[in-house]
Amino acid sequence: MRVIIAGEGDTGTHLAYTLSIENQDIVLIGSDKAHLSELESTYNIITYAGSPVSYTDLSRCGISEADLFVAVTSDENLNLIAAQTAKACGAKKCVARVDNPAFLYSKVTEIFNKNGIDALIYPERLAAKEIHNYIRHNWVREWLDVNDGKLIVAGVKIGRSSTIVGRQLKETASSPRYFHVSAIKRDDETVIPHGDTVILEGDVLYFSVLPNNIDKLYEICGNTQTNISKIMISGGGRVTENLLEKIKSDYDITVIESDTERCNYIAGKFQDITVVNTKANDVTTLKDEGLEHCDLFLALTGSSEKNIVSCMVAREHGIKKTLARIEELQFIPEAESLSIDKIINKKLLNVSKILDSLVETHFDEAQCVLLDRAEIIKLTAKQGSKIVSKPVCELSLPTGITIGGIIRDGEGMLVEGRTCIKPGDNVLVFCNIGSLPKIEKLFR
């Protein structure tokens, strides 16, 4: 399958890297020749220097055979035009990144859909949604509602006080089963576990769990849910703006921003929140503003380093939960080891969203979440495909693939060895990156 990515920025690069592992034919079109050739020599992709809105340049990339065209340059208008051009040139599916909420207004989206843009990606809103999820479920690292919460995927960091530390996965199984461990992230590796895998302290376990069993999961994990009422946010950028739109009236919020104009804008738009014009490292002022009494500290400035440092400062002042926005992917493991509770990366969120579109070109309906080096894909089982032929234990699923759960007739359920998947079920598949072809075989 041929994927053309326009824009050699961080999002484009990371997407190219992720997809190239999936054995897709990736063409990256950008403007910086030196950077492009460097990428070409590192990753399994081909690059072109050219303009994504030029017909000749797009034809050179083989746009007419492209299954997916992704426009992720830094200029949203260029992205929109490029995606429409690509569609006109024959690309099957086109995705464009925007940074303006006005484009997500349903009527505007409709117009874009008509003009050939299949999906719009607005990273700031994705990030805000992710943060909002974390505020509500802050004992977990990841929280994913499948089919409006009929089935939940929760990524939990296992602490020392957990009752399952040091035990094999098969020992933790109870009858009836109320959770399924679908993936484990350990030392920067995400693996699909099997029954003999031993759970260690510091592992992040991805549980598939039914909503009414969440309490039991909470008990065994040994993490504490912090009741959030006062939040301090460092940085008043677009992510903050999107987040405030969701949570402005629910919490007592203080925003720290160093730019006066931006402060005025935020204070003018959101009247109930407190805006403080100072730098995030001005600890004296932060203390005056009640840093110690905050339950949650969100570091959302554009600088990853500042965010990491301010989270550590906040932690030192007794704030229970901290969240940092980190744009440099290479900092993420470091940040995680520094006991920052949650990390937000817009690029990973973008790539997840784009993978949706990619998977959709394979299967009619799909939802996809990227977990660093593993993916969660929600697919609909079709009549006559291999997956519905026999019970799960007899399917001999290839390594690196596990079924987290299914949604049948609108109700979530976990999968056991004897379960037979029926046509029409929504199946939640956990897999390592690069397993798409194998999954295709199962579901075709």
Place this chain on the structure above:
Amino acid sequence: MKTTLQIRSIVNVLGKLVVIEAVMMLVPLVICLIYGENDWKSFALASMTALFAGGIAAYATQGQKPLIKTREGFVITALIWIVYGLFGMIPYMLCDRPLSLTDAMFETISGFTTTGVSSIMDVDVYSHGILFWRALTQWIGGLGIILFLLALMPELNKSAGISMYYAESSGITHDKLHPRIRQTVLSLWKIYIVVTAVSIILLWIGPMTLFDSVCQSFAAIATGGFSTHNEGISFWKSNYVYSVLILVMTVGGINFMVIYSAWTMGIKRLISNDVTKIFFMVLITSYFLLVVSILLRGYDFNIDNCLFIPLFHVVSAITSTGFSISEAENWGQFSLFLTIMLMLCGSCAGSTAGGIKIDRLIVMCRNLKNEIKKSVFPKRIYVVNLNGTFLQSSLISRVSAFVSLYIIIVLVSAAIITLYGYSFSDSIFMASSCIGCNGLGYGATGINSSYALLQDSIKWLLTTTMIIGRLELFTFISLLLPSFWKK
């Protein structure tokens, strides 16, 4: 004097505008003829004079392409109020019961600025033509002379018209309803005319004659306050008249832009507007305070004492209409205080009313609150919101300057009036009544006395403050700066 101002263009435009006034004077002339009154001669003479003077001025400066920029627009806007006053006073001086120059000027400016203070002691003896002219000046002045002329003269519908429109219109920021200034002006006039027509019909249905209802409606919607009888509105002794006028005056106190958007986009717009909401809140609160103070003074608890008369007084004061009622004189010191406060406060910007304007007071109050909070948390950012948008600090400082200047003018004028031996409260009352284009009187200018009895010099002082107040201080006062005239 050396100046870069385009004097020729200014004279040219002024000349043309005076010709329009000459045409306006034909209306009271016709009224005189209908009622068979002698005063038609004075109107004919005044109209001829204006036609002549305006025609010559326009003809003599013809030929050159008029060059009107911001400064010229300021000058025209400020001068037109004086020039219209000069020609508009001729009928008063030539009629059967002629007024002196001072009184005639005072009366005309009081009309055009919709103040409604009168130098005529006995209104009832004047001809219908004169009474109608008084009402008409108020009706024209209500939306503004320039706004009236912009609607009539398409050739002003250029950048010239825009600078004049901005110089005349009231409020913190100047909005347009439509991209073209003429469309905006016509929309405003449409609203104005419709409300006036409805008011005339409603009053005519009641106890008033057609003539009275037209004059009273003109005075009410323009928030002017000239009446056609000595007793004012009490003449009809009708609660129906009170209620209709309360309604019309209140409409006159709301921003016409807001009324227009409520008309075109639903009544929700009216309610969702910050300023309109607070205008009504202030109105209702002062009404309750007034009623309580009246009852505390031992007045009977009946519908007149508790509903119509106090409400009428409060609306008349806050909308700067200034229809006087005799009862107000006996309500005591609190009522006096409340009335002065309401006169200073005024209604919504963009209405026909005068005063500091609710908009500015909201901004001042919110800014004050923020400043107090800032002294505790110096690094916090507080902004002033008005109708959901936040105001730049430059606008806030402009509003503060306006309010300070307003108070200074009130105090200085009051100080001058006290030199003539009037009591402090009377002086303050007169000053705030005239700068707010209000027209209420108290004590020396109250029901047992009259503005007509004031000394000539005080009348000139008050005439000036009326124009300053109507043009919202800056337009007029900037003309007094030497730097305005220099290169």
